[in-house]
Amino acid sequence: MAGADRSEIERPVSGNQYPAGWGSDAVAEVLRDLDVEYIAMVPGASYRGLQDSLVNFLGNQRPQMLVCLHEEHSVAIAHGYAKVAGRAMAAGLHSNVGLMHASMAIFNAYCDRVPVLMLGATGPVDAMQRRPWIDWIHTSRDQGALVRPYVKWDDQPASPAAAVESVLRAWQLIHAAPNGPAYICLDVADQERALDAPLAIPDVSKFRPAPAPVASPTDVAAAAALLTSASKPVILAGRASRSPEVWSAKIALAEALGARVITDMKTGASFPNQHPLHVGGASQFLSADQKAVLAEADVVLSLDWIDLMGSLRQSLPSGAPFPKIVNATLDDHMVNGWNYDHFAVPPADVRLSCAADVAVELLCQELAITARSEATVSPEPASPAGDTLDLAFLAKSLAVAAHGHTTTYIRFPLGWASEVIPFDEPLSYLGGDGGAGIGSGPGLAVGAALALEGLKRLPIAVLGDGDFIMGASAIWTAAHYRIPLLVIVSNNQSYFNDETHQENMAIARGRPVENRWIGQRLDQPPVDISALARSFGAQSPAPVTETAELQGALAKAVEAVENGALYVLDVRVRAGYASAMPATNDET
Known part of the structure; x- marks a missing residue:
């Protein structure tokens, strides 16, 4: 499935015609030489110099900026992209506030052992250069300390030349096994420093990551x-x-x-x-x-x-x-x-x-074992029977709808019945987010779908309703940049995993299990997921509430995405799991 031509999206009026004359131009130039394809970011004054360099020096091409609505999505999109591409794209994080917003997504990438190049910034380190109020609250000493426990490396270079070296070092480290994210904090004053002469950017081929270690x-x-x-x-x-x-x-x-x-x-x-x-x-x-x-x-x-x-x-x-x-x-x-x-x-x-x-x-x-390369032909899946719209029925129906398509399943919710979906090649399924929080799913799905463009694969993410609602604004980035993607929301209108925990607590303490739902349900009023998705630019029909509706709705969704659409399908499922889940924390 071919991706959209986004070369005309946010094209500068007269970019890529000025010589490198500023500190941030040097950073942009090394990103281009490393062939960084995209940088996902929420705009911020702390890296206004870098943004100008990306647009007016590089022409907003390689890397192209991807505007996001939350810094957590910026990193999640880069995370999803790397899970497919096997190499990093960049994420821009505005000052200390953007870094704090992004911290959960950074933790996910770290736990998932995925490379992400994160470029942040701080207000002027020199107090005499700070604007009143705003530069003071957006400047932190040792900003990288906010995320240092869950990045492979961080740095705060003190000159444009040092910033170039930092990017090269970070690129080496994040792509050396085991992979992980790195964070570079750029001083706004260094970004906006006029250069006496353009910096000589080293040959990036001489800064390749170390080869993978080999056991003895x-x-x-x-x-x-x-x-x-x-x-x-x-x-x-x-x-x-x-x-x-x-x-x-x-x-x-x-x-x-x-x-x-x-x-x-x-x-x-x-x-x-x-x-x-x-x-x-x-x-x-x-x-x-x-x-x-x-x-x-x-x-x-x-x-x-x-x-x-x-x-x-x-x-x-x-x-x-x-x-x-x-x-x-x-x-x-x-x-x-x-x-x-x-x-x-x-x-x-x-x-x-x-x-x-x-x-x-x-x-x-x-052992002198020679691998055979054989194409796997998945059998025709059986249509589900029954009148209960639950996770198992959704999984079986999706297997039917996607059969015959080369599909990448980006995410599945807790308790998914994976055995009915064939995983017959490495890109069949991309796995979890690493940190096992909530809200990463939409961003990861957008990033993975971006990297899948041109591979003629159908990108599908099945997300829980809590995960989707928390991260829904990431969908706007996919709409804006015309990224085809099918998101199916397995909507049980509950933080159901916590319902099961509350039931276990009640049983252990001899208290009424009937109260397990209190503080867990996402209803009264229910979230209108279809309207939410449409507000961000996706196609999204009315929710599917009956088993008889599901197969037709899935077939329509698959066809739309094959034709280049961003599509969100809200499926109201009965709360419950279709695969092994622990009864208590002792079994995790």
């Missing part, structure tokens, strides 16, 4: 020996790139070992979910079938699995011995003392200090 041959041989001696090997297929070659190699490795494979919904598609070796439907938490298979394993290959120790504890009886474990990950390079996204320390008999993709390739080489 001794460790690879030890891992291969353990796996080939196993009678019940299990592969935990976690974080992975969108590489089709590694996808094929992973299938070949599992087949050669006879290993059962478990995936989850927090990461993107990492193994075909309808392959005979795949166990159950992927979800946020292990299903009963997955726990049983993991409990019987004698050797486990963990490929950058999120919370390995938590999964082992869920599956093994208390006091039971662990299976032999081969753990391939670089995630311990991101451990710090602020957040616990490193999870409990897992045991390992062999540690492969490399990314999961590299581990798959090394193991295939060691």
Whole structure:
């Protein structure tokens, strides 16, 4: 599906004709040389110099500015873009206030191990240059301290030349495994400083990211020996790139070992979910079938699995011995003392200090396994039956509507029935947001759809109503820049996950479960999601409330997006989950 030609959107009257004469021109020039395609931003006076450089020096091309309505969306769009493209775009954050707005989205990108280049700014560091009032409240000492625990690196350069070096260093770091965001704070005075002569921008090809680390041959041989001696090997297929070659190699490795494979919904598609070796439907938490298979394993290959120790504890009886474990990950390079996204320390008999993709390739080489490249043909999905419009019915109906289209599912809500949607290639599904908050879905969907343009794929995001409502204004950016996207809102009119928590609390304390809904429901009045979406420029019909309406509504939505539309479909579903969710916090 081809994307829109947006070269005429917000085209400068007379851009790209002035010599580099200002500090911010140097920053813009290095962004162009790095081939940064877009910068998503909310306009702000703290980087007015950079904005002028992007428009009047570069002509608003590579990078092109994408106007957003909230800084959290700016970073979320860059996050979604990187999940598809495998490389960063930029996000602009206005001063300390914009950085505070964006902080949740930055945390998401960090937890999701995704590269984002964030360019912020501060009022003049020199107090004598500050305007009354506004420059004082928008200037902070050590602004990067606001997000330092959840970025790979931050800097506040003190000259235009130093700013160029900062951008080059940040670009290296965010694209070195494991990936993550970086934040650069530009002094407004340095941006607006007149240059005596244009700065010489270094050859950016000499500042490429470091190559991915490779595990030692001794460790690879030890891992291969353990796996080939196993009678019940299990592969935990976690974080992975969108590489089709590694996808094929992973299938070949599992087949050669006879290993059962478990995936989850927090990461993107990492193994075909309808392959005979795949166990159950992927979800946020292990299903009963997955726990049983993991409990019987004698050797486990963990490929950058999120919370390995938590999964082992869920599956093994208390006091039971662990299976032999081969753990391939670089995630311990991101451990710090602020957040616990490193999870409990897992045991390992062999540690492969490399990314999961590299581990798959090394193991295939060691075992002389050749990947086969075979096209997967998904069977015709069966139309759902019944009169209950719930998550399971929505999933089955969507499988029918999308069949025959090359589809990328960007997001799914909690409790989604993933097993009915075929994940048969790396771009089939992009995974969660990393930080597991609310409100990231629309921005991530817009960014992913932007990066999917030209790949002839149908971008679909199924979002919960709370997630959509909180981040809905990100939809305007997609409308303004003509980005095709289908957003389906699974609307149970509740923060339902918290209803289940309140029910569990009531049961544990012997109190009435009938009160679980209080403080959780999104009704009286219900949010008019269709009207909200239309107000931001999307096509959005009346809500679907009956099972008989759904198939036709989905077919119409798919057709509209295939023709280049931005489309939001509100589907009123019964509250409940279709896949494994924990009964209490003890099971997470």
